[in-house]
Amino acid sequence: MARKGNANMACSQSENGCIASFSLFSEKAVQELLHSPLQGSDDHLIEFSETLRTVAKTLRRVAEGKASAQAEAAEWKRKFELERARNLKLENRGKSCLEFHPDLDDMRTNNPTNQPALCNETNEKSERCSRNGICSHEVLRDGNPDSDSHSKMIRKASFKLSWCCKGEQSDQQKHDIVSFERGNITTAERSSKQISLKWESSPQTVLILTKPNSVPVQILCAEMIRWLRQQQKLHIYVEPRVRVELMMESSYFNFVETWKDGKEISALHTKVDLVLTLGGDGTVLWAASMFKGPVPPIVPFSLGSLGFMTPFYSEHYKECLESILKGPISITLRHRLQCHVVRDAAKNEYETEEPTLVLNEVTIDRGISSYLTNLECYCDNSFVTCVQGDGLILSTTSGSTAYSLAAGGSMVHPQVPGILFTPICPHSLSFRPLIMPEHVTLRVQVPFNSRSPAWVSFDGKDRKQLAPGDALVCSMAPWPVPTACLVDSTNDFLRSIHEGLHWNLRKTQSFDGPRES
Numbered sequence: 001m002a003r004k005g006n007a008n009m010a011c012s013q014s015e016n017g018c019i020a021s022f023s024l025f026s027e028k029a030v031q032e033l034l035h036s037p038l039q040g041s042d043d044h045l046i047e048f049s050e051t052l053r054t055v056a057k058t059l060r061r062v063a064e065g066k067a068s069a070q071a072e073a074a075e076w077k078r079k080f081e082l083e084r085a086r087n088l089k090l091e092n093r094g095k096s097c098l099e100f101h102p103d104l105d106d107m108r109t110n111n112p113t114n115q116p117a118l119c120n121e122t123n124e125k126s127e128r129c130s131r132n133g134i135c136s137h138e139v140l141r142d143g144n145p146d147s148d149s150h151s152k153m154i155r156k157a158s159f160k161l162s163w164c165c166k167g168e169q170s171d172q173q174k175h176d177i178v179s180f181e182r183g184n185i186t187t188a189e190r191s192s193k194q195i196s197l198k199w200e201s202s203p204q205t206v207l208i209l210t211k212p213n214s215v216p217v218q219i220l221c222a223e224m225i226r227w228l229r230q231q232q233k234l235h236i237y238v239e240p241r242v243r244v245e246l247m248m249e250s251s252y253f254n255f256v257e258t259w260k261d262g263k264e265i266s267a268l269h270t271k272v273d274l275v276l277t278l279g280g281d282g283t284v285l286w287a288a289s290m291f292k293g294p295v296p297p298i299v300p301f302s303l304g305s306l307g308f309m310t311p312f313y314s315e316h317y318k319e320c321l322e323s324i325l326k327g328p329i330s331i332t333l334r335h336r337l338q339c340h341v342v343r344d345a346a347k348n349e350y351e352t353e354e355p356t357l358v359l360n361e362v363t364i365d366r367g368i369s370s371y372l373t374n375l376e377c378y379c380d381n382s383f384v385t386c387v388q389g390d391g392l393i394l395s396t397t398s399g400s401t402a403y404s405l406a407a408g409g410s411m412v413h414p415q416v417p418g419i420l421f422t423p424i425c426p427h428s429l430s431f432r433p434l435i436m437p438e439h440v441t442l443r444v445q446v447p448f449n450s451r452s453p454a455w456v457s458f459d460g461k462d463r464k465q466l467a468p469g470d471a472l473v474c475s476m477a478p479w480p481v482p483t484a485c486l487v488d489s490t491n492d493f494l495r496s497i498h499e500g501l502h503w504n505l506r507k508t509q510s511f512d513g514p515r516e517s
């Protein structure tokens, strides 16, 4: 019955009007005809019914063939897009690496092989490692040349660990990341160390972003601008809306700069040294969303109710800013996800549609539909699972304390590079959340046979519909969001889960009472 139902659906969904009209002669219709009072009374009618049944069967086979061809085409398309996404990622990495290097010309001249900056970095790393005496690339020596046969037998085998960059030919792209010291694996570098920012020249320009419709925020903003101008001699940028509000208050604020259009916004990162946010976590998300590429360091002042990412107290803004402008400051590099919506109809969406960067998460859910969402999920070339439930959250580790947490995901330190894969109300008893490594590309596909479309939203905003056949492709973005820490990354994170969520708060058990003897 289910197969028959599917066949009918495939026929009626077809854009081909001819097949749609033939679906009138479905097997069900034929059965009804056979069981009608005319049955047996007319041999010709029976013969005709048999013919119709054959036609219906043939049509069903055609519809099934079409569905399977569509699925195969989607699979090829998915592979093609994955490959493109990988290449794009590599290209972006190359670009960002080059962009962030101030002495690019020097490097080019000093790099006879003309390798990209990434390779130089790797060389630098291994040089640094050798200096530290940790990353020896030598083959393990025997030790004592006079050693007896017993000690030779217990000698450990030597080996080399290397890492393959995707999309390159395997022989050319092996970089040693972990080496061996007398056969034991040690790591020289870890990606999640506390990062310190030291100004090499003083910051000149500050962008202030504020939560809208808040009088305390407006008052603080005006006060802060006066202080930054008079005491720190800084250039100030604000949003057009805020400039209007300031000018209504006083013409004194005429020096405050703003922008006119999206083009000027996209050039902001080249002018702004520091971004101050006055609001809650939503204002930090807003600030991050303004920068589609590199993001200047953000100093988030807390004027909201929760404030996971806003460690600075607005009452102490003068002391905070004095110390930040002087530096050095501890920062958290918050990873972002780069998301592409890939339409089934698109020939090549990567070239036409801008990716959306999210700091918290991208959510694919059932929107207003009351049906279960049905989402096929892939990680690189591997099938992950099919989500049947309210939806799926792909979250950064910064976002792990937001929607993903509410859906049962783990809380993860924001400096850990990874992508959280958290289902929303899965209709299955065994669906636990996953955390994937940072280098993967995830693809969430609405299958062709889905009963309803799905909806995607980015940091809780910009909802878009995903029709059957459409997909969301998501990978780690090359541009993280550097946010200033009040103390350091770990201290701020723990403080936020204690104070913000009252994590594991319980009255301590009293001393009196039964004890183990």
Ligand SMILES: NC(=O)c1ccc[n+]([C@@H]2O[C@H](COP(=O)([O-])OP(=O)(O)OC[C@H]3O[C@@H](n4cnc5c(N)ncnc54)[C@H](O)[C@@H]3O)[C@@H](O)[C@H]2O)c1
Pocket (backbone or CB within 6 Å): 280, 281, 282, 283, 285, 304, 306, 307, 308, 309, 360, 361, 398, 399, 400, 401, 402, 403, 404, 406, 458, 459, 460
């Ligand atoms: N059920 C839920 O928990 C739920 C539902 C929808 C959206 N959200 C979250 O709201 C975010 C958008 O925030 P908004 O301020 O624009 O909307 P909002 O004003 O609706 O605020 C949502 C709440 O989430 C908190 N929040 C945001 N980012 C956080 C983070 N990284 N860690 C801990 N808490 C965080 C905010 O402080 C706020 O209290 C989305 O990215 C999503 O994570 C949560």
Ligand SMILES: Nc1ncnc2c1ncn2[C@@H]1O[C@H](COP(=O)(O)OP(=O)(O)OP(=O)(O)O)[C@@H](O)[C@H]1O
Pocket (backbone or CB within 6 Å): 209, 210, 211, 212, 239, 279, 280, 281, 282, 283, 284, 285, 286, 303, 304, 305, 306, 307
């Ligand atoms: N500069 C801005 N322009 C437009 N919208 C903004 C801006 N800053 C913040 N928002 C939006 O305003 C909403 C509320 O912001 P925010 O979370 O900072 O304040 P809050 O809700 O009072 O804080 P909390 O969530 O901690 O209670 C968010 O949805 C955010 O996206």
